[in-house]
Amino acid sequence: MSETFFEVAGLNTWFFTRAGTFKSVRDVSFSLRRGEVLGIVGESGSGKSVTGMSIMGQVDEPGRIVSGSIQLDGEELTTLSFDQMRHYRGRRIAMVFQNPLMTLNPLMRIRDQMFEAISEHESMPQAEMQSRCIDALRSVGIPSPEDRLSAYPHELSGGMRQRVVIAIALLLNPDLIIADEPTTALDVTIQAQIIHQMRRQIDERGLGMIWITHDLATLSELADRILVMYAGAMMETGTTADIIGSPRHPYTRKLLESVPSLNVPGEKLRQIRGSMPSLLSLGAGCPFRDRCEFATEACAEIVPERVFSPTHRVWCHHPIEDER
Ligand SMILES: Nc1ncnc2c1ncn2[C@@H]1O[C@H](COP(=O)(O)OP(=O)(O)OP(=O)(O)O)[C@@H](O)[C@H]1O
Numbered sequence: 515m516s517e518t519f520f521e522v523a524g525l526n527t528w529f530f531t532r533a534g535t536f537k538s539v540r541d542v543s544f545s546l547r548r549g550e551v552l553g554i555v556g557e558s559g560s561g562k563s564v565t566g567m568s569i570m571g572q573v574d575e576p577g578r579i580v581s582g583s584i585q586l587d588g589e590e591l592t593t594l595s596f597d598q599m600r601h602y603r604g605r606r607i608a609m610v611f612q613n614p615l616m617t618l619n620p621l622m623r624i625r626d627q628m629f630e631a632i633s634e635h636e637s638m639p640q641a642e643m644q645s646r647c648i649d650a651l652r653s654v655g656i657p658s659p660e661d662r663l664s665a666y667p668h669e670l671s672g673g674m675r676q677r678v679v680i681a682i683a684l685l686l687n688p689d690l691i692i693a694d695e696p697t698t699a700l701d702v703t704i705q706a707q708i709i710h711q712m713r714r715q716i717d718e719r720g721l722g723m724i725w726i727t728h729d730l731a732t733l734s735e736l737a738d739r740i741l742v743m744y745a746g747a748m749m750e751t752g753t754t755a756d757i758i759g760s761p762r763h764p765y766t767r768k769l770l771e772s773v774p775s776l777n778v779p780g781e782k783l784r785q786i787r788g789s790m791p792s793l794l795s796l797g798a799g800c801p802f803r804d805r806c807e808f809a810t811e812a813c814a815e816i817v818p819e820r821v822f823s824p825t826h827r828v829w830c831h832h833p834i835e836d837e838r
Pocket residue numbers: 529531536538556557558559560561562563564565574575576577728793
């Protein structure tokens with residue numbers, strides 16, 4: 515297995531608003547090897563996107579990285595200026611968002627947008643740029659890529675637009691791609707095709723990938739490892755088999771029970787009762803305790819880390835030891 519090339523340690527990203535401090539990402543740590551997909555899963559507001567934006571060096575005001583380290587091949591990214599980060603963005607770390615129109619300019623042909631993405635970091639003859647673009651489009655399953663190059667974004671279907679965005683992310687052969695709900699808006703058939711093609715690109719190019727989603731079913735197909743987040747904190751992390759096959763955190767178990775295709779046949783699908791606590795008033799205790807059927811008074815205390823195996827870790831006072 516290849517070496518770790520990317521590492522996030524003790525990341526805290528907070529938003530300082532007039533209403534108070536929103537602790538959106540609290541003490542999050544993970545690492546990634548080449549050719550590996552880490553899925554980050556959690557309900558809306560759990561801090562997934564802020565984690566991605568922190569890595570990209572693009573946390574919006576009034577937010578900032580308060581502490582922690584983000585290293586790519588041993589180089590610290592959190593201390594780089596916005597301009598210094600420009601060198602990494604696109605070239606070594608690329609991001610794909612849920613809405614392709616956040617990336618694509620509606621007034622520019624696909625060719626010009628792709629050329630621009632390349633020339634920001636590298637100079638090469640037009641013909642070489644053209645063939646690199648065609649290769650990238652083909653690698654994500656776009657038929658007759660030559661013709662698509664002269665299209666405007668609105669002339670393509672939603673699925674095709676998202677493939678173009680992924681092709682742009684692949685253009686400069688980055689080390690890491692962060693994909694934030696990239697297929698959520700697409701229908702399931704297209705979603706499955708794109709996931710299949712992504713997995714192939716990751717394996718062939720040896721990229722690392724962080725796939726952010728609220729959908730554990732997608733991760734069961736794509737991810738090597740999964741990090742479950744809740745209210746900005748890590749709840750559980752493990753291999754996909756650890757998380758889907760033997761979840762140890764009551765929250766992970768609840769998430770799984772709410773996914774139709776992963777649910778035990780015959781069992782009822784269950785919504786998780788209640789809602790996430792305010793990120794303004796989080797103490798040291800488990801943020802899930804108010805919604806957890808196993809919670810005791812102890813859960814208001816600092817949450818211990820429980821190590822179930824070299825790959826499987828859980829932050830919980832009362833993890834599921836074995837079938838209860
Ligand atoms: N610009 C901002 N100003 C203030 N607070 C913010 C800002 N952006 C994010 N937050 C806070 O961070 C929390 C986590 O946001 P984030 O976008 O990371 O959630 P998410 O897990 O990606 O959710 P979703 O599944 O809905 O995309 C938000 O609920 C909000 O409280």
